[in-house]
Amino acid sequence: MSDGGRADGGSDAGLADAGAPDAGNSDGGLDAGLPDAGAPDAGGPDAGTDAGAPVDAGCSSDPECGGLLHCDPSSRACVECFSNAHCLSSVVPVCDLRVHQCVGCVAGSDCSNPTPVCDQQQCVPCNTSAECGLGRECSAASFECVPLNDTCATARVILPSGTGSIAISAEPAQALDDTAGSCNAAGPELVYTFTTTSPQSLTVSVAPLAGSLARPVVFLRSSCTAGELACDAPTSGSAGLSIATLAPGTYFLFVESANAAPGRVSVNVSLQPPPTGVANDTCSTPQVLSVNGTTVTRAVTFGNTVLATNSNTTEPSCSTTARTAGPDVVYSYSLAARSNVTIVARPISGSSLHPVLSVRAPCDAPNTEVACQAASAATAVQVSLPGQQAGTWFIVLDSADGTTGSFQLEVDAVPVVDNDGCGAPAALSFVGSSATATGDTTWATNGNVTGDASPSCSDSARGTGRDVVFSYTLAQAQDVTVSVTPTGTTPTLQPVVSVRATTCTNATAAAEKGCVSPLATTEGRLTLVNQPAGTYFVWVDSAVDSMGPFQLEVVTAPATPPPGNDSCAAPEVLTFTNDVATVTGSTQQAANDNYAGDVSPTCSPSAKQSGRDVVYQFTLAAPRDVQLDVVPTSGSALIPATYLRKGTCTSQLLADEVTCQAAIGGTHSTLTALPAGTYFLFVDSSGGTSGAFTATVTTSTPTPAPANDSCAGAQPLVFTGNTATATGTTFGATNSNSPTDNAPACGTDFLPRRFGRDLVYAYTLLGAQDVDITVTPAAGSAWVPTLYVRAPNQCASFSAGFELTCVAETAPHPLRVYLPNQVAGTYFLFVDSNSYATGAFTLSMTKRTATLPPGNDSCTAPTVVPLGATGVTGDTSVATDSYSALAYSAACRRSFFDARDLVYQFTAPTTGTVTATVSPEATFNPALLLLQSSCGAAQCVRFADAAGQGVPESFAFPVTQGQTYYLVVDSANREVPGAFGRFTLTVQ
Numbered sequence: 001m002s003d004g005g006r007a008d009g010g011s012d013a014g015l016a017d018a019g020a021p022d023a024g025n026s027d028g029g030l031d032a033g034l035p036d037a038g039a040p041d042a043g044g045p046d047a048g049t050d051a052g053a054p055v056d057a058g059c060s061s062d063p064e065c066g067g068l069l070h071c072d073p074s075s076r077a078c079v080e081c082f083s084n085a086h087c088l089s090s091v092v093p094v095c096d097l098r099v100h101q102c103v104g105c106v107a108g109s110d111c112s113n114p115t116p117v118c119d120q121q122q123c124v125p126c127n128t129s130a131e132c133g134l135g136r137e138c139s140a141a142s143f144e145c146v147p148l149n150d151t152c153a154t155a156r157v158i159l160p161s162g163t164g165s166i167a168i169s170a171e172p173a174q175a176l177d178d179t180a181g182s183c184n185a186a187g188p189e190l191v192y193t194f195t196t197t198s199p200q201s202l203t204v205s206v207a208p209l210a211g212s213l214a215r216p217v218v219f220l221r222s223s224c225t226a227g228e229l230a231c232d233a234p235t236s237g238s239a240g241l242s243i244a245t246l247a248p249g250t251y252f253l254f255v256e257s258a259n260a261a262p263g264r265v266s267v268n269v270s271l272q273p274p275p276t277g278v279a280n281d282t283c284s285t286p287q288v289l290s291v292n293g294t295t296v297t298r299a300v301t302f303g304n305t306v307l308a309t310n311s312n313t314t315e316p317s318c319s320t321t322a323r324t325a326g327p328d329v330v331y332s333y334s335l336a337a338r339s340n341v342t343i344v345a346r347p348i349s350g351s352s353l354h355p356v357l358s359v360r361a362p363c364d365a366p367n368t369e370v371a372c373q374a375a376s377a378a379t380a381v382q383v384s385l386p387g388q389q390a391g392t393w394f395i396v397l398d399s400a401d402g403t404t405g406s407f408q409l410e411v412d413a414v415p416v417v418d419n420d421g422c423g424a425p426a427a428l429s430f431v432g433s434s435a436t437a438t439g440d441t442t443w444a445t446n447g448n449v450t451g452d453a454s455p456s457c458s459d460s461a462r463g464t465g466r467d468v469v470f471s472y473t474l475a476q477a478q479d480v481t482v483s484v485t486p487t488g489t490t491p492t493l494q495p496v497v498s499v500r501a502t503t504c505t506n507a508t509a510a511a512e513k514g515c516v517s518p519l520a521t522t523e524g525r526l527t528l529v530n531q532p533a534g535t536y537f538v539w540v541d542s543a544v545d546s547m548g549p550f551q552l553e554v555v556t557a558p559a560t561p562p563p564g565n566d567s568c569a570a571p572e573v574l575t576f577t578n579d580v581a582t583v584t585g586s587t588q589q590a591a592n593d594n595y596a597g598d599v600s601p602t603c604s605p606s607a608k609q610s611g612r613d614v615v616y617q618f619t620l621a622a623p624r625d626v627q628l629d630v631v632p633t634s635g636s637a638l639i640p641a642t643y644l645r646k647g648t649c650t651s652q653l654l655a656d657e658v659t660c661q662a663a664i665g666g667t668h669s670t671l672t673a674l675p676a677g678t679y680f681l682f683v684d685s686s687g688g689t690s691g692a693f694t695a696t697v698t699t700s701t702p703t704p705a706p707a708n709d710s711c712a713g714a715q716p717l718v719f720t721g722n723t724a725t726a727t728g729t730t731f732g733a734t735n736s737n738s739p740t741d742n743a744p745a746c747g748t749d750f751l752p753r754r755f756g757r758d759l760v761y762a763y764t765l766l767g768a769q770d771v772d773i774t775v776t777p778a779a780g781s782a783w784v785p786t787l788y789v790r791a792p793n794q795c796a797s798f799s800a801g802f803e804l805t806c807v808a809e810t811a812p813h814p815l816r817v818y819l820p821n822q823v824a825g826t827y828f829l830f831v832d833s834n835s836y837a838t839g840a841f842t843l844s845m846t847k848r849t850a851t852l853p854p855g856n857d858s859c860t861a862p863t864v865v866p867l868g869a870t871g872v873t874g875d876t877s878v879a880t881d882s883y884s885a886l887a888y889s890a891a892c893r894r895s896f897f898d899a900r901d902l903v904y905q906f907t908a909p910t911t912g913t914v915t916a917t918v919s920p921e922a923t924f925n926p927a928l929l930l931l932q933s934s935c936g937a938a939q940c941v942r943f944a945d946a947a948g949q950g951v952p953e954s955f956a957f958p959v960t961q962g963q964t965y966y967l968v969v970d971s972a973n974r975e976v977p978g979a980f981g982r983f984t985l986t987v988q
Contacts, residue, residue: 072100096121097922098950107947108133109917109954113144129174130262133955134188134942135913137174147913148190150175150958152224152252155191159271162196168267172257173214176932176941176958181219181254183231183349189217189256191224192269195249200271202246203302205408206255207238212263217256224252232349233258238300242348242406245274260891278308278329283363286332286394293339293390293413303329304406305353305399312398316358318372322398326356330363331395331409339413341388345397346380346408353405356398357383363394374400387416414443417468421447422504425469425537433556440549441466441493441542452507454539455498456596457515457609461541465496469504470538470552477532477559482514483525484540485551493548495524496541504537509595516610516688517543525688526610529589530559560589563614567593568649571615571680579699586692587612587638587685594684599652600643602749603660603836604686607641613684615649616695619677624699626674628659630683631666636691641684642667649680654739654754659836662686666693669836672732672757673702703732706759710736711795714760714828722847726761729840730783730833733757741798744788746806746975747834752786756833760795763845764826770848770878771822775831775841776814783839784808785815786832792825808834809977816923818980820878821850851878854902858882859935862905862966867914871986874969876900876924879980883937883968892929892940899927899971899979903935906967906987908959916987917954918969924981925949930957931966939966949978 058076065071065078072082079100080086087093087102094110096103104122105111108131111123117131118124125143132138132145139146149156158166175188206216216239219231229251232239255267280287280303291299308327316322335341345355356374370393375381397409419426419439428435444466448454455461474480486493498515500506513536516526540552563585565572574581589612594601596609604611620626632638641662645651658679661667683695706728708715717724737744739754747753763771775785786808794802804827809815831843856863857879865872879900885893908914918928927945931937944953959965967987971979 107952107954109915109952114142116145129171132174133944134174135176135956135958137171148175149192150190151178151960152191152193153911154958155193155252157194158192158269159194162194162198163200163271163273165268165270168269169209169264170255170267171264172255173260173262177260178958179225179254181217181231181233181256182228183219184217184233184256184258187217187256187258188260189254192253192255192267194251194253194269194271196246196251196271197248199248199274200246201274202241202243203270204241204253205238205266205268205300205302206240207266207300209264209266212265213261214263214265215258215261216265217258219254219256221252221254222249230348230350234346237344237410238408240300240302240348240408242302242304242351244304244306244406246271275307278304280329280331281308282311283330283394286330286363289331289333289411291333291411291413293335293337293341293415295336297412297414299333299411301331301409302348302406303397303409305329305397305404306406308399308404312396314366315360315369316356316372316374316396316398317369318358319356319374319398319400321402322356322374322400325402326399327404328396328398331397332363332392333395333411333413334392335388335390335413337390338416339388340416341385342412343383343385343395344380344410346410347378348406348408351405351407352378352403353407354378354400354403355381355407356400357381358396358398359383359385359393360396361391361393363396376401378403378405388413417444419468419470420444422469422537425471425504428470428472428554430472430554430556435472435554437470437552438487438549439468439470439540439552441468441540442547442549444468444547447539448507453509453595453597454500454507454512455496455515455517455541456509456512457498458496458517458541458543460544461496461517464545465542466547467539467541470540471504471535472538472554473535474531474533474556477530479527479529479557479560480531480536481525481527481555481557482538483523483553485523485553486521487549487551491521491548492546493550494519494521494543494546495550496543497524497526498539498541499526499528500537500539501534509597512595514592514610515596519543521546529591529612530562562589562591565614565616566590568615568680571617571649574616574618574681574697576618576697576699581618581697582694583616584633584692584694585614585683586690587614587683588690588692590614590690599654600645600657601641601660601662601682601684602654602657603643604641604662604684606686606688607662607684610688611641611685612690613682616681616683617649618679618681618697620674620679620699622676623673623702625702626671627696627698627700628669628671628681629666629696629698631694633692633694636693637689638691638693639664639686639689640667640693641686642669643682643684644669644671645680645682646677657754659755661836670731670838672838673705673734705732705734708759708761709733711760711828714762714795717761717763717829717845719847724763724845726843727840728759728831728843730757730759730831730838731840733759733838736760736830737798742800743790743798743803744786744806744830744832745800745803746788747786747808748810751834752808752832755836756786757838758830758832761829761831761843762795762826763829765822765824765847767824768821768850770851771819772816772846772848773818773829773844774814774816775843777812778840778842781812781839781841782835782837783833783841784810784812784835784837785841786830786834787815787817788830788832789817789819790828790830792827795828807975807977807979810834812839813977815977818877821852853878853880856903859903859966862903862935865904865906865967865985865987867906867909867987869986869988871984872904873982873984874902875982876902876969876971876980877982881974883970887937888929888940889938892943894943895927895945895972896974897927897929897970897972899974901968901970904967904969904985905935905964907964908961911959911961913956913958914987915954915956916967916985917952918983918985919952920950920983921981922950923978924983925971925978926953926981926983927970927972928953928955929968929970930955931968935966945972
């Protein structure tokens with residue numbers, strides 16, 4: 001699970017940190033985890049010979065495919081399908097162009113009600129409104145995607161009799177931002193309408209539901225676009241309206257989510273005959289609030305003191321004017337357990353009330369007031385009552401300074417968590433060798449502050465996690481295992497477990513003895529070997545804003561001394577016999593010498609945060625090729641993370657990590673021409689594993705570097721016509737770059753810059769031309785390619801400003817870059833590595849006629865998209881990057897969107913809802929963005945970017961007849977494959 005875009009530092013949940021990188025510069029997680037299928041098989045089928053038969057040049061028609069398959073004209077291969085017309089079954093009616101197979105669906109645009117969502121290539125009912133796209137929501141009754149009451153034209157009619165009450169659950173963030181109230185500038189809104197035939201008293205309450213991030217705004221108009229009667233936009237909590245006498249007529253009620261904050265809200269609307277008195281005017285008839293501090297933790301109500309009387313003589317103590325003459329109303333609440341209570345009274349927008357809060361028990365006895373706060377203006381007033389005892393309490397809401405008016409009253413009561421912080425950690429009692437306890441982080445607070453290093457394994461836990469604290473004491477050194485298991489019928493807590501020494505409040509890295517974050521609702525287990533006598537503090541924290549109950553167990557065992565080479569203090573020196581050194585060892589009783597925030601090891605976050613490691617040392621008297629092999633012994637659970645450092649053993653400089661690999665079954669690294677010097681080999685543990693292993697280090701005669709290993713020997717590409725091909729291998733090459741360089745700018749954690757073995761080619765253009773370059777790894781190679789091009793006379797430049805393009809693959813797939821309209825000159829092409837692996841490859845380059853950017857390259861001249869299934873075609877290959885996330889509005893600032901883009905416009909012929917769809921070629925991973933009001937990036941209101949290469953992106957949006965809307969076809973990240981290509985854009 002993602003942690004809001006920040007690395008959680010969490011464990012790898014037992015999965016190996018495969019040596020292949022996870023991603024380039026992330027596209028914000030918006031590809032929904034779908035793998036990029038890569039390009040289709042390059043070259044025609046059977047490119048070689050077939051048992052001595054003539055070369056098969058591929059098919060040319062369907063009959064050549066035997067009658068069951070179809071001849072794909074682009075690849076001349078026999079495939080199951082290359083268009084939906086080939087998929088005749090109603091079960092699998094869609095052709096997946098990535099694999100040329102018939103499936104149930106590829107994207108949401110292939111599905112419709114009653115199964116509107118595409119999940120695992122099948123159309124299924126919706127579960128959440130987010131699956132339906134903006135402008136629609138998932139019906140809780142039918143699980144279909146239904147249109148929202150997003151505009152006045154589609155306003156939902158409520159209270160048709162003109163009186164009564166209604167409760168509605170709504171999700172305004174699913175709507176579009178069509179208008180704004182006077183109290184809030186931006187946010188999508190839903191519209192409701194009602195008609196009264198007689199004067200009515202109106203009360204509206206809009207409150208976020210549990211877990212919702214929505215910030216409600218509500219406003220009322222007498223017509224769709226004008227005649228605003230009231231508007232309320234609190235900075236937090238619930239929004240509301242209270243109008244004592246509403247004249248007969250038709251009204252429009254707008255429920256908005258400020259700044260499109262997501263989440264559901266409850267909308268309660270009441271129309272009643274105007275009151276002639278106040279029912280809760282005295283202590284004998286209080287309005288009972290449902291909050292009880294256990295099952296109900298929040299109550300929101302609205303009231304008005306206009307018709308109330310003054311029933312006080314000695315209280316409220318904090319306001320003389322309220323005590324002597326202020327009209328007041330009374331509420332009560334009953335706590336089932338000791339609770340932290342917060343009471344807020346806020347004048348409704350337009351109210352002149354100066355509110356006063358007085359809390360008492362009992363209500364009408366003198367000198368029973370426990371809290372009193374008064375406002376000297378029409379502003380909110382708050383009372384906080386930490387640790388309020390169980391029982392019935394009374395709230396008297398009074399009026400100061402001769403004012404009266406409507407208000408909103410909020411009462412929050414949450415159970416007291418005694419071990420919520422270091423003030424009172426829960427001491428664990430051991431029975432034999434174990435101690436157990438139960439707990440719940442639901443009502444806890446976050447005990448960390450900015451700058452804390454612990455818990456080191458979870459940014460989200462440090463930032464917002466709710467935590468509770470336990471302590472245990474060891475009389476002598478022991479091994480200790482701490483486990484936290486989420487409980488409940490459906491566990492919700494994603495536990496983060498850390499142990500501190502010295503003092504409970506010491507949140508430094510040095511005081512933290514261990515930290516684990518499984519990033520799932522599963523057990524978090526932490527073992528501390530040979531822990532000295534003393535008192536320790538167990539922090540049970542919560543990752544990614546989760547919370548919930550859990551069971552804690554602490555088990556002790558006799559102390560096991562660590563291996564002699566447990567740290568850099570005493571690395572074991574390897575002894576070579578005939579250039580080979582072999583050792584056996586185990587990480588099981590070792591300690592972790594790293595912290596989650598360390599730079600190295602780069603290949604395994606879990607090894608950094610909790611991996612047990614041992615250290616070996618060897619010295620080369622002269623440059624040598626070095627092969628490193630670490631293999632778990634039979635029955636060992638170890639998933640090794642193997643890394644080699646130069647310089648000093650404890651170095652955390654990226655430049656000092658020579659290699660790093662982590663994999664199930666063992667690691668294998670070959671380092672060519674490793675310079676003379678002393679090196680430190682770490683055998684670490686990924687995914688919370690540990691165990692025995694065999695490590696072998698083999699040295700051999702150094703492999704000479706290829707002639708084009710650097711700019712000094714850049715190999716000129718030789719063209720036959722407009723095409724040049726070359727073969728090469730990065731085996732034996734060195735890294736021309738440094739971790740401190742600004743280029744190459746792409747790659748996973750800038751791996752090409754830090755480690756990648758690279759080769760340099762040169763090509764010369766005599767005039768402006770387009771350049772099309774593809775590099776293909778050899779069959780079976782683990783090498784992950786990176787390509788970048790540097791400007792003339794800038795081969796050795798490490799400035800990103802002279803880098804014309806940089807794209808990095810994330811797997812051993814072919815990689816293509818396209819540079820349109822390159823001016824004359826000699827350019828330098830680098831074939832680099834986005835992994836620690838090396839390998840052979842084939843490089844091809846084609847020079848094409850120079851292509852200028854299309855006319856719709858920006859908002860200057862958007863291409864018109866007609867309504868209908870035909871649409872328009874386009875190609876971003878020769879476009880420029882006109883917009884990026886920095887230019888787009890906050891609603892669309894979810895990824896880089898810095899690839900080449902094209903702009904289109906659509907003018908609605910009628911009012912209603914339309915669906916825009918971009919259908920890409922197999923290798924293009926598009927994003928689609930909607931600009932509303934005008935053609936400018938700042939006007940972006942929504943986007944679609946969830947599918948991956950070769951998969952359509954689409955969304956539905958409401959339109960008004962005659963209004964023009966603008967669509968941008970972009971891609972999430974220019975530095976990853978699939979950032980440009982051909983497509984069809986339709987609006988239907």
